[in-house]
Amino acid sequence: MADTILQNGFLDHPVFALVSEVAEESGVRAFVIGGYVRDCFLGRDSKDIDIVVEGSGIALAEAVARRTHAHVSVFRNFGTAMLKYEGTEVEFVGARRESYNRNSRKPIVEDGSLEDDQRRRDFTINAMAFSLQKADFGALVDPFGGIRDLAAGIIRTPLDPDITYSDDPLRMLRAIRFAARLSTPERSFVIVPESLEAMARMKDRMSILSKERIAEELNKMLLTERPSMAFRLLDQTGLLEYILPQLRRLKGVETVEGKGHKDNFSHTLQVVDQVALQEREEIAAGKRAEVNLWLRWAALLHDIGKPGSKRFDPAVGWTFHGHEVIGARMVPGIFQELKMPLNEKMKYVQKLVGLHHRPVALVDEEVTDSAVRRLLFDAGDDIDDLMLLCNADITSKNPAKVVRLRQNFERVREKLVEVEAKDAIRNFKNPITGEYVMATFGIPPCNTIGQIKERVKDAILDGEIGNNFEEADALMRSYAASLGLKVVGQ
Ligand code: ATP
Numbered sequence: 001m002a003d004t005i006l007q008n009g010f011l012d013h014p015v016f017a018l019v020s021e022v023a024e025e026s027g028v029r030a031f032v033i034g035g036y037v038r039d040c041f042l043g044r045d046s047k048d049i050d051i052v053v054e055g056s057g058i059a060l061a062e063a064v065a066r067r068t069h070a071h072v073s074v075f076r077n078f079g080t081a082m083l084k085y086e087g088t089e090v091e092f093v094g095a096r097r098e099s100y101n102r103n104s105r106k107p108i109v110e111d112g113s114l115e116d117d118q119r120r121r122d123f124t125i126n127a128m129a130f131s132l133q134k135a136d137f138g139a140l141v142d143p144f145g146g147i148r149d150l151a152a153g154i155i156r157t158p159l160d161p162d163i164t165y166s167d168d169p170l171r172m173l174r175a176i177r178f179a180a181r182l183s184t185p186e187r188s189f190v191i192v193p194e195s196l197e198a199m200a201r202m203k204d205r206m207s208i209l210s211k212e213r214i215a216e217e218l219n220k221m222l223l224t225e226r227p228s229m230a231f232r233l234l235d236q237t238g239l240l241e242y243i244l245p246q247l248r249r250l251k252g253v254e255t256v257e258g259k260g261h262k263d264n265f266s267h268t269l270q271v272v273d274q275v276a277l278q279e280r281e282e283i284a285a286g287k288r289a290e291v292n293l294w295l296r297w298a299a300l301l302h303d304i305g306k307p308g309s310k311r312f313d314p315a316v317g318w319t320f321h322g323h324e325v326i327g328a329r330m331v332p333g334i335f336q337e338l339k340m341p342l343n344e345k346m347k348y349v350q351k352l353v354g355l356h357h358r359p360v361a362l363v364d365e366e367v368t369d370s371a372v373r374r375l376l377f378d379a380g381d382d383i384d385d386l387m388l389l390c391n392a393d394i395t396s397k398n399p400a401k402v403v404r405l406r407q408n409f410e411r412v413r414e415k416l417v418e419v420e421a422k423d424a425i426r427n428f429k430n431p432i433t434g435e436y437v438m439a440t441f442g443i444p445p446c447n448t449i450g451q452i453k454e455r456v457k458d459a460i461l462d463g464e465i466g467n468n469f470e471e472a473d474a475l476m477r478s479y480a481a482s483l484g485l486k487v488v489g490q
């Protein structure tokens, strides 16, 4: 069964020698399996290590922990145990044989051999194991040709794909996620055609998955370097229609009187990829701390309101007026359907979708201080993310046009920096509070207070007065006088 004894340092981490020793003393066979083995061959860093044991995973983990005085977390329901050893999380599980019932993702589980365990894994590249037995330490155990598929960049199920996907439809999303994540500019990973066909046949099985699990996979797809690949595969297999039909409705180009519009699906995917690229560039340049999942959601949904706003105007061609407003209104519903948080993350996505046209619109107009101040006021601390999204939103088949639009966009960015330095509008707080208005004019809570505050805010944003208390107070007094209000005690 063993192929080669490894000489290449894959098992240098001290935990492997330790597990090997303890397993021998306990009289069980143990193997490293799954993602760690795959990532060794791909030269990618692996965060965690999975150990499979022919016997009890929990018992072996506890025996290892006794030797290292490490803390073990035991998950008895799952038959797994986890311990941290020299900074690495190591998970132990007993080898199992699984059989499925059609109505659930939960299998009937029995103890099994290593090979039974490999058979229940999702893909050949995820089913490889390294032996931890003393006799053949480091030997690759690969009954399904995972190493061949890894070299060829192929994602294939160990069993008939209809069975693998029907048993656990989450695997369809995992296939797509791995294809997107493992692909590099040098070598792309493709899902074998039989598998893609099986997905198209099995797409209705998605109904047994919880929305939370689906959303978790979508998040992982969005966080890959080139998310478009995942969304194209979701579309191609018909899974997108089930998961995010609103996105699929962006597909297609309609032509009237010889005039077509952009395919908004392709455009959206290009924008998501550009956001991912620009985030990486900003992180490399030290301008950004980390990738932001919610910015990627904003990119994915930025044009979601286009189908609902599409009109053909014989004079100008296709228009999508107000699509950002319609899109922003759609965001909560989409989050709710996918059981995603309806908290400030959703509000952030909604805000970016709603504002995504503003900076670009400024490019076409003359960039006035007042328009920039209003943008800063509305975007607040999310202005940098909004600007990144808008820059990524510039796409065209004509490269010269992209260069020109980007240059114009840079002017907006410069203006933003200029206005920001002058006026500190980003975290604008009205210098005039409601309490102050009430106390000054001796009036109870009423609409007039809002009206006065609004007048002051507009004056500051329009540059009529400076962003400070003295000028705001003076304006408040003169405006209130024009409304017939009198200062208390005068
Ligand atoms: P990652 O780098 O994303 O952690 P991974 O391959 O380690 O990749 P995990 O989700 O951590 O993926 O799962 C560990 C291993 O468990 C996989 O390599 C695979 O062998 C197996 N596995 C996980 N989920 C499934 C599933 N739904 N069906 C079958 N096997 C699975």
Ligand code: MG
Pocket: 035, 048
């Ligand atoms: Mg893992």
